[in-house]
Amino acid sequence: MRIGLQRQLACPKALQFLHNALQSSGQVNFPPALCNDCARQRPIRLRRNSNIAVKSLEDPSHEERSQHDLSNAEKLSRDALVRRQFVNFKLQVVGSPQKAFTGGKSWRKYLRTFAQIDEQADLSSQSSHLVKHVKFRTDFELWLELVRFRRRIYGVDGLRTIWKHIQEGDLRLPTYGYIAEELWQQFLDLGFEDDDVLKEIFVYATKLKDDTGSSWHNLYAKTLAQFLQQKPRKAWSCHTQLKKYFPPTVQQFQHLFPVSLSNKMTRRTFLRMHKEFPNHRVYDTAIPELCRQKMYTTALRWHRILAEERNDLPSSSKICEPLIRYLTLSGNTARSIEITQRLVAAGVSFPAPLNRSSKLNLAISDNFVSKQLAEVFGVKRMRFDDAFCARFFATKVFSIDTAINGLSILGINAIGPISLREMAAKEHEVPYSMSMRQRLKQLEERKISIGKSTFSLLVRRLANENQDLVLRDLVTCDLHPDTFDDKDLQENLLAFYQNKGDQVAFDRTLAVLTARTPSHLYDVKRSNLILRAHMARRDVSNIVLAVERMRELRLPIEPRSCSYLRTTVMQRRRLGKRPLHTKDLHLVIRVWQYTLQSGGIIAPLAWREILRRLGKSHRLTEFETLALWLVDWYSSPKGAQRPIALGKEAKS
Numbered sequence: 316m317r318i319g320l321q322r323q324l325a326c327p328k329a330l331q332f333l334h335n336a337l338q339s340s341g342q343v344n345f346p347p348a349l350c351n352d353c354a355r356q357r358p359i360r361l362r363r364n365s366n367i368a369v370k371s372l373e374d375p376s377h378e379e380r381s382q383h384d385l386s387n388a389e390k391l392s393r394d395a396l397v398r399r400q401f402v403n404f405k406l407q408v409v410g411s412p413q414k415a416f417t418g419g420k421s422w423r424k425y426l427r428t429f430a431q432i433d434e435q436a437d438l439s440s441q442s443s444h445l446v447k448h449v450k451f452r453t454d455f456e457l458w459l460e461l462v463r464f465r466r467r468i469y470g471v472d473g474l475r476t477i478w479k480h481i482q483e484g485d486l487r488l489p490t491y492g493y494i495a496e497e498l499w500q501q502f503l504d505l506g507f508e509d510d511d512v513l514k515e516i517f518v519y520a521t522k523l524k525d526d527t528g529s530s531w532h533n534l535y536a537k538t539l540a541q542f543l544q545q546k547p548r549k550a551w552s553c554h555t556q557l558k559k560y561f562p563p564t565v566q567q568f569q570h571l572f573p574v575s576l577s578n579k580m581t582r583r584t585f586l587r588m589h590k591e592f593p594n595h596r597v598y599d600t601a602i603p604e605l606c607r608q609k610m611y612t613t614a615l616r617w618h619r620i621l622a623e624e625r626n627d628l629p630s631s632s633k634i635c636e637p638l639i640r641y642l643t644l645s646g647n648t649a650r651s652i653e654i655t656q657r658l659v660a661a662g663v664s665f666p667a668p669l670n671r672s673s674k675l676n677l678a679i680s681d682n683f684v685s686k687q688l689a690e691v692f693g694v695k696r697m698r699f700d701d702a703f704c705a706r707f708f709a710t711k712v713f714s715i716d717t718a719i720n721g722l723s724i725l726g727i728n729a730i731g732p733i734s735l736r737e738m739a740a741k742e743h744e745v746p747y748s749m750s751m752r753q754r755l756k757q758l759e760e761r762k763i764s765i766g767k768s769t770f771s772l773l774v775r776r777l778a779n780e781n782q783d784l785v786l787r788d789l790v791t792c793d794l795h796p797d798t799f800d801d802k803d804l805q806e807n808l809l810a811f812y813q814n815k816g817d818q819v820a821f822d823r824t825l826a827v828l829t830a831r832t833p834s835h836l837y838d839v840k841r842s843n844l845i846l847r848a849h850m851a852r853r854d855v856s857n858i859v860l861a862v863e864r865m866r867e868l869r870l871p872i873e874p875r876s877c878s879y880l881r882t883t884v885m886q887r888r889r890l891g892k893r894p895l896h897t898k899d900l901h902l903v904i905r906v907w908q909y910t911l912q913s914g915g916i917i918a919p920l921a922w923r924e925i926l927r928r929l930g931k932s933h934r935l936t937e938f939e940t941l942a943l944w945l946v947d948w949y950s951s952p953k954g955a956q957r958p959i960a961l962g963k964e965a966k967s
Contacts, residue, residue, distance in 0.1 A: 422457050433468070436461040438480040446480070453486070455494050462501050474505045478512065482519060490529045499531045507541055513553075521560050530560070536567040539588075540574050547580045554588050568592060569600040576608070586620065598627045599634050606637035614638050618654065628661055635663075701731030708737035715741055715754065723761040730763060732770040732796035739774060739790040747787055751778040770796035773830040788823050799827050809844060810851035843873045850876070850883045855902060862906055871913040872906065880906055885924075893931035900928055904941065911948060919949055 422445050426432045435445050445451045446458060458477070465473035481488065489495040506513030524530040535557045542550035563571075568589075575585035589597060598621045605614035618638060621627040629635050635658065642651035704727060707718040715738055722730070730738075744750035755775060758765060765771040770789075777786040798804060805828050812821040825841060832840045842865050849857040858880075865872065880903055904925060907917055922945055929938040 422451050422454065426460065432461075432464050436464050437476065439476045452484075455489055455498065459494050459498055462498060466501060471505050471508050474501060475512070478502055478505060478515075482515065487523055487527060488531075490523075490527075490531045495531060496533070499534065500537065503534075503537055503541075513538075517556055524560055532564075533567075535561045535563045536571065539563075539571055543571065543574045543581050543584065544577055547578075547584045550581075551584050551587065554591075558591060562592070563595075565595050568595045569597055572597055572600050573604060576604070576610075582613070586617075590625070593625065596627050598622060598629050602629070602635060602638060606641065611638065611641045615642075615650075622658070622661075626661075628658065628663055632658070632663060701733045704730045704734040705737045708734060708741055716757075719757055719761055719763070722763060728762055728764060729766060730758075731766055732768045735765050735771055735774060736790055736796055739786075746781070747783045748778045748781045751786065768796065769799040769827065769830050773799070773826060776830065777826065782826075784819065785823050785826055788819050789826070792820075792823065799830075802828065806844070806847065807851075810848045813848045814852055838868070839870050839873070842868070842870050843876045846872070846876050847879050850880050853883060855899060858902060858906075862909060866909060866913075869913070871915050872910040874910075874915065874917075877907060877910050877915070877917060881921075881924075885928075888924075888928065893928075900925065900932075908944075919945070 425445060426435060434440065434442060438444060438446070446454075446461070451457050458481075462474060462477055465477060488498055502512075502516055506516045520530055520534055538553050538557065539550055542553055571588075572585060575581040589595065598618075601617055601621065602614050605611070605617060615638065618635070622629070635654070639651045639654060642648070642654070704722060707713060707721060708715065710718075713721070718738070738754060739751060742750050742754060751774065755765065755778065765775070773789060774786065777789065805824055809821065809824045809828065812824060825844060828844055829837055829840050842861070846858065846861045846865070849861055862872070885899065885903060907922075907925075910917055922941075926938060926942065929935075929941065
């Protein structure tokens with residue numbers, strides 16, 4: 316049949332015409348489903364040269380043309396015509412529950428709203444479902460979408476209806492790929508909450524393997540990893556059910572070991588499981604992990620079980636090296652030699668220096684020494700922190716040399732600022748800076764670092780610069796070394812010491828604030844700190860002198876100093892009101908001008924408050940002069956070369 320005729324027959328009016336015409340001839344009766352089904356399809360526009368006309372009540376001439384077309388169609392067999400109609404449309408029985416999902420399109424168009432997804436995911440309802448249709452029954456991407464929805468909205472318990480339908484429908488879940496991984500894991504989460512469902516999963520997986528020969532490879536590992544942490548007794552029960560049909564790989568079994576370290580019962584369960592898998596080597600995983608967690612007693616017992624009883628040997632000598640090191644340093648040299656000899660006899664090769672305990676080049680860690688001291692003297696384990704090391708230097712019984720040697724023997728490779736201060740305070744040799752340089756060199760020879768704190772850097776720098784007075788004041792002051800890292804606190808102290816007239820403390824605070832400043836920026840940093848100290852005291856005369864001195868030395872003013880000048884010198888002004896005092900306004904203008912001329916940056920909007928104050932104070936001449944200068948500066952690459960000359964009112 317031609318395509319044009321097929322498009323004509325898809326129109327409901329054309330089919331109604333054929334139905335009426337054939338019924339009037341008494342030859343054949345079309346089933347009612349023909350018109351009903353086609354009425355749901357999209358109507359197709361008729362062509363002008365169509366061989367079949369549509370019956371119309373509005374135009375009687377259509378009836379004559381219809382009779383003419385029908386007489387031409389009578390040349391063909393009416394039975395053949397009817398068969399062609401049925402073959403081309405492929406009608407289905409009206410009322411079928413699968414009728415709504417036909418059409419060959421994706422299932423996603425039926426899951427566009429929350430209500431649609433909720434209805435399709437609720438398999439306990441009596442409505443029609445996509446997954447019950449033969450086309451989508453094995454589409455596990457659709458199943459995964461429904462599982463995700465039920466888990467997200469109703470939790471793990473929402474998966475029961477889907478799992479029940481999979482069992483009753485005798486579906487075979489996939490065993491490979493990302494869809495299989497997530498589907499099995501979701502149903503396992505349900506099984507972890509319900510023991511009956513977990514048994515059903517085991518039975519289903521066993522039947523699936525018997526029927527297809529394939530299974531999900533992570534069933535054993537995921538199940539045992541869950542129960543080893545929470546229910547060790549349940550883990551052994553699951554192991555007995557899964558070991559035959561779903562044995563783990565060597566790598567999967569090794570990954571279960573870190574999970575079994577939570578308590579003694581889980582470790583015993585893991586050893587029982589390992590006994591039934593003699594070919595799964597876990598020595599390379601177990602012993603290093605136990606030594607890493609400082610469980611040396613357990614590691615020694617596991618070595619005896621694995622290596623001596625079950626012939627699970629290390630792959631190389633590096634695997635058991637932490638255990639042998641522990642035995643050697645703890646004084647159990649005989650046991651370490653015995654283990655080494657047995658492993659060598661079993662075929663594990665060791666380098667020559669390791670067989671001789673006298674040639675072991677092993678460092679004693681602070682954790683190891685702390686543990687040994689706790690066991691020998693029966694005291695609580697301690698940490699060798701900065702406060703502990705400071706007591707070595709502060710104790711009068713120990714000299715500085717004895718304290719340094721003692722820290723070196725204990726394996727301490729770094730001291731903090733508190734320990735360094737106690738050592739420096741105990742030093743009384745003259746000249747002081749030279750003796751401190753020798754002590755720092757002595758620490759370096761013992762490979763003991765003083766750290767990178769501000770206090771440590773400042774002690775080293777002052778000692779190298781031979782500033783004995785400032786260095787001694789730094790060590791003996793009542794400030795904690797950690798406060799030297801607080802820049803805001805130190806700047807406040809700088810202004811306080813300047814107002815108090817304490818020059819030594821002022822110089823010390825300057826040294827603290829410039830401790831991390833590069834040498835080429837030292838003068839700029841120091842001058843700006845002094846300038847801000849004058850600003851904090853509102854000392855206008857010293858501010859002017861400091862600015863003039865910086866101009867002579869061509870030192871730029873930092874942006875922080877400019878903003879600090881505005882907040883300290885200029886008093887607050889009420890919105891819409893004139894300022895109470897404007898005598899310090901010329902100082903701000905001069906400093907900001909010099910900042911621009913020395914290469915600094917001041918945003919144009921920052922001048923708005925200056926211009927407002929000049930205008931509200933009726934200083935219109937200065938307002939005009941400053942405005943013209945600002946226009947000339949910000950519009951020219953170089954700007955003005957000289958500051959403006961203020962009037963007499965500004966100078967008063």
